[in-house]
Amino acid sequence: MTSSSLQTDQQGLSPLRRDCPRCTLFVLALLACALPHAQRLDYATTPQDSAFAVRVLGSLEPEQSTAQNMLLAGNMLLGQPYVAGTLDELERETTCLYLTRTDCILFVETCLNLARTARCWGNFLDFALMVQHSRYRHGQPSDYMERLHYTTEWIRHNEARGILKDVTLECGGRVYGHPINYMSSHPGSYPKMDGSVMQIEADLNSIPFTYIPKSDVAKASLKPGDIICFVTSIEGLDIQHVALYVGDGRFMHASTARKMVTIDERTVSEYCYAGRTIAGIKVVRATDTFVPGDKVKYDDKYFTVRPIPDHIFSLMQGRSYKPDCTLGRDALRYLTVLHRNASGETRIGEMVVSADIAWDVLDIFRNLYAQSYPIEKMRLVDYYNADDDLSMADNNSSAFNWRKIAGSSSLSKHSLGVAIDINPLYNPHVKNGGADNRGDSPYVIRKGDACHRLFLEKGFSWGGSWKSSKDYQHFEK
Numbered sequence: 275m276t277s278s279s280l281q282t283d284q285q286g287l288s289p290l291r292r293d294c295p296r297c298t299l300f301v302l303a304l305l306a307c308a309l310p311h312a313q314r315l316d317y318a319t320t321p322q323d324s325a326f327a328v329r330v331l332g333s334l335e336p337e338q339s340t341a342q343n344m345l346l347a348g349n350m351l352l353g354q355p356y357v358a359g360t361l362d363e364l365e366r367e368t369t370c371l372y373l374t375r376t377d378c379i380l381f382v383e384t385c386l387n388l389a390r391t392a393r394c395w396g397n398f399l400d401f402a403l404m405v406q407h408s409r410y411r412h413g414q415p416s417d418y419m420e421r422l423h424y425t426t427e428w429i430r431h432n433e434a435r436g437i438l439k440d441v442t443l444e445c446g447g448r449v450y451g452h453p454i455n456y457m458s459s460h461p462g463s464y465p466k467m468d469g470s471v472m473q474i475e476a477d478l479n480s481i482p483f484t485y486i487p488k489s490d491v492a493k494a495s496l497k498p499g500d501i502i503c504f505v506t507s508i509e510g511l512d513i514q515h516v517a518l519y520v521g522d523g524r525f526m527h528a529s530t531a532r533k534m535v536t537i538d539e540r541t542v543s544e545y546c547y548a549g550r551t552i553a554g555i556k557v558v559r560a561t562d563t564f565v566p567g568d569k570v571k572y573d574d575k576y577f578t579v580r581p582i583p584d585h586i587f588s589l590m591q592g593r594s595y596k597p598d599c600t601l602g603r604d605a606l607r608y609l610t611v612l613h614r615n616a617s618g619e620t621r622i623g624e625m626v627v628s629a630d631i632a633w634d635v636l637d638i639f640r641n642l643y644a645q646s647y648p649i650e651k652m653r654l655v656d657y658y659n660a661d662d663d664l665s666m667a668d669n670n671s672s673a674f675n676w677r678k679i680a681g682s683s684s685l686s687k688h689s690l691g692v693a694i695d696i697n698p699l700y701n702p703h704v705k706n707g708g709a710d711n712r713g714d715s716p717y718v719i720r721k722g723d724a725c726h727r728l729f730l731e732k733g734f735s736w737g738g739s740w741k742s743s744k745d746y747q748h749f750e751k
Contacts, residue, residue: 316415317369317402326373327388327398334392340560341499343389348518348526348535351381356533367415369406378516379425381528381535382501383408385518386560390437393562394569403567408432412589413657418466419474424454425503425513426478429558434585436563438501442484445494445557450485452553454478456510483512485554488546492523496557502542503556504549514551517542566624566653572612576622577640579632582608586626586654593660594626599676599689606674606691607632611639613649616716623652626674628691631751634732635673635694647724648716649697666747669699669717693750694734696725701746703737712746719746 319327330350334343357375364370373384387404394400407413410420411431422428432438457464457471464471485505486494496502498521506514517527523541528534538545546552564570586608587595595603606626613623620643627635642649655672658664665672674691678684687693695701697717704710712718719725719738726736729749737745 315369315399315402315406317371317406318364319371319402320374323371323373324398327371327401330373330388331392331397331401334389336393336395338393339499340386340389340393340562341497343392344385344499344518344560345520345526347385347388348381348520351376351385351535352526352537354528354535356528356530356535361421367418367421369402369409369415371402371405376528376535378528378530379428382516382518383428386437386501389560390568394564396569400569407435407567408437412659413653414659416659419468419470423457424474424478425516426454426483427474429503429556430478430481433558434588435565436561437565439559439561440484440556441500441559442486442556445486445496446490447484447486447494447554447557449482450505450553452483452505452507452512454483454510454512456508456512459510478512485556487554488543488552491546491555492541492543494542494555494557496542497559499560501558501560503558504546505553505556507551507553513556514549564622566610566622567651568622569619570612570622572620572643576610576612577636578610579607579636582606582626589654589656590626593656594654594675596660596676601676601690605629609636609639611636611652612643613639613652614643614646615650616648618646621651623649623671624654625652625672625694626654626691627694628674631692631732634751638728638732641728642724645724650717666695666698666702669697671696671698687750693748694729695747696749698747701738703745703747704743706742708744710744710746 330347333350334346351373354373355375356377358377360372360375360377360380361370376384383405387401387408390404391401406415409422411422412420414420422431429438429440433440455475457467458475461467496519498519500519502517502519502525503513504515505512508514515527517525519525519542520537523543524537525542526535526537529536529538540548542555546554570576582603587603605628607629609625609627609632611623611625612620614620649671650669652671655662655665655675658668658670660675662675673688673694675688677686677689679686696719700712700715700717701719721738729736734749734751737748
């Protein structure tokens, strides 16, 4: 089915227990000493699964394409047992990372994110973060409905992020008039579901659904590493199975029949005809694009200023760009930059600022990177549901957010896109009379350091110089 939540044969499973040796949980809070204030990761795994992931990452080739590395990862997972419902075992929603037991979509998702992590020279925590971002609508496992339950939405979410591309039409496909409403039509199968599913389905149905009819599958122009989604004729459902194409008509998948990851003896076309409810396939191709948060090598192409892309503006709606926002979209710009963290890793950052200051801000961050000034992360505040407290607690540097000043009825300068907060966890807002006890972290901003100097050279003022309260993270213009 389209995800573990769409399995029809899952049973009521009891939550994992901390005293269960099979189900040892590794959650960010337990890693605080080793990884202080890392990007807000909330995940569950086992020693066997995390060790397996590290072993796979060590066998992949950063210089190879995402598709090639997906197939390499898939080959290493051959023989792992098929197990349904693993994402629903815990009482609360969290990012479950299992390689030693998987279902069809999780197998493909795991291979994709292992491949992307390898291309970024990443580690297990990078892998966990990539899974979290690809699996959840806004990149955080805040609740059950944040998970992308329909495979179609999972595809479109990752296509909007530049990670996947739906090439069904390019491969000979056509529009398939098959409305998606399976979850809302079967509420008894999804006890954690709420009413928002109807809007999710309406959004999915607002865009034509495409497929290649099974009569045309044999002549479709598939490439090794393609994600093959077997489209179903079951009313209301979109995809009933997912696999990786290996070439010569064959495919690799977590097989419900053989109960393990295997390379099927049948071709894609033969599998379609063997399935009574299979109508055809959808073809999705992994890109080699790097996205914000990814670890990369330096390239000036990552320093960009552009109008806000549609998929970014959609993410901002109702979050940083609230219904009462009077600032036009054209007054803002979307930036991508490179930044180094305290470990010296180069990562892609993103930020939305006023169009009036966009090029000055780009120049500041280009110079901060050149001078190795550490900034831990730069993601849109929308990934934290535009909650400043969550963003600051994650030490996330950000800018635009249509909001009032805390404890005031006046708009913050963040609402105009002319204020930027840098490393906020280590540079807090200290109220009048409060002591500066920020310590000696490399993320602390000091008067006269590169960050302070570069912002002031561009005409910004620093909150750390205010006479009453001090806002050490804050620069505004």
